[in-house]
Amino acid sequence: FRAFLFGRLGLSRFNILLIVSGAFGLFQKNIVVQAGGYKEGLVGEDMELVVRLHRYMKENKLDKRIEYVPAPVCWTQAPESMEVLRSQRTRWHRGLAETLWTHKRMIGNPKYGSVGGVSMLYFFLIELLGPIVELIGYFIIPLNLLVGTLNFEFGIVLLVVALLYGSLLSAGAVLLEEWTMHRFKNVKELIRLYLWSLTESFWYRPILVFFKLGGLIQFLTGRGNWGQMERQRLEDVTEEKVG
Incomplete structure (x- = not known):
């Protein structure tokens, strides 16, 4: 919710969006063909195409935009096991690294x-390298606690501020989604989702850090594949929901 309702809408507003929803992207065909179409051999071909379109339009001075449109609805099957989630997030981060490496001359270049x-x-700095910094923090903070060099009061204040900030973003995203889609049957479900979102910094984010690092290692070593995504037939999903 946060990534789609805040991140992509904001980036789209300033025409600097680097990825559209792979499950529901719509492109102007002639521009895509002129830019070279999908590039083979990448696991993040959808992001790479969007970045290349930005590059093509800047280099050819085309007055075009790449926007995120929140109105269309597309239901996709999300990972239902930790292994499939690992495969997905590892693939995403490897795809991010591949795209940034392919278009590295654009990073920080005023021409674009x-x-x-x-x-x-x-x-590059936050999304790609962020997991490395976060992992280092997981070791440095306990180490500083052990040797007594951590300002405990300052650390608590920083933790509270970070949690409150994340809480505000989570609450806004959940409420905005409900306001537009009305997917929850009652207030109890909304509250439950919100309370779960407050715990993510203590278990979900660390898990994703290791998954993302796996993708970075795959990129650096040249190993890894697209991975597996377990899917169910629509009839099975419908029967489960009805049942």
Whole structure:
């Protein structure tokens, strides 16, 4: 919810969106063909195409936009096991690394405007390298606690501020989704989802950090494949929901 309702809408507003929904992307065919179409051999071909379209439009001075449109609805099957989630997130991070490496000359390059100077730089420093910094933090903080060099009061304040900030974003995303889609049957379900979102920093984020690092290792070593995504027939999903 946060990524789609806040992140992509914001990036789209300034025409620096680097990825559209792979399950529901719509492209102007002649521009895609002129830019070279999908590139083979990548696991993140949808993101790479969007970045290449930005590059093509900047280099050819085309007055075009790549936007995220929140109105269309497309139901996709999400991972239902930890192994499938690992495969998905590892693949996503490897795809991010491949795309940034393929278009590395755009990173911080004023020739590509805000796409290169803001969006590409953000995805490189925060999205790609962020898991490394976060992993280091998991070791440094306990180590500083053991040796007594951590300012405990400051650490608690920083933790509370981070949790409150994340809580605000989570609450806003959940409420905005409910306001537009009305997917929850009662207030209890909304509250339950919100309370679960408050715990993610303590278990979900660390799990994703290791999954993302796996994708980075795959990129650096040149190993790994697309991975598996277990899917159910629509009839099976419908029967489960009805049952």
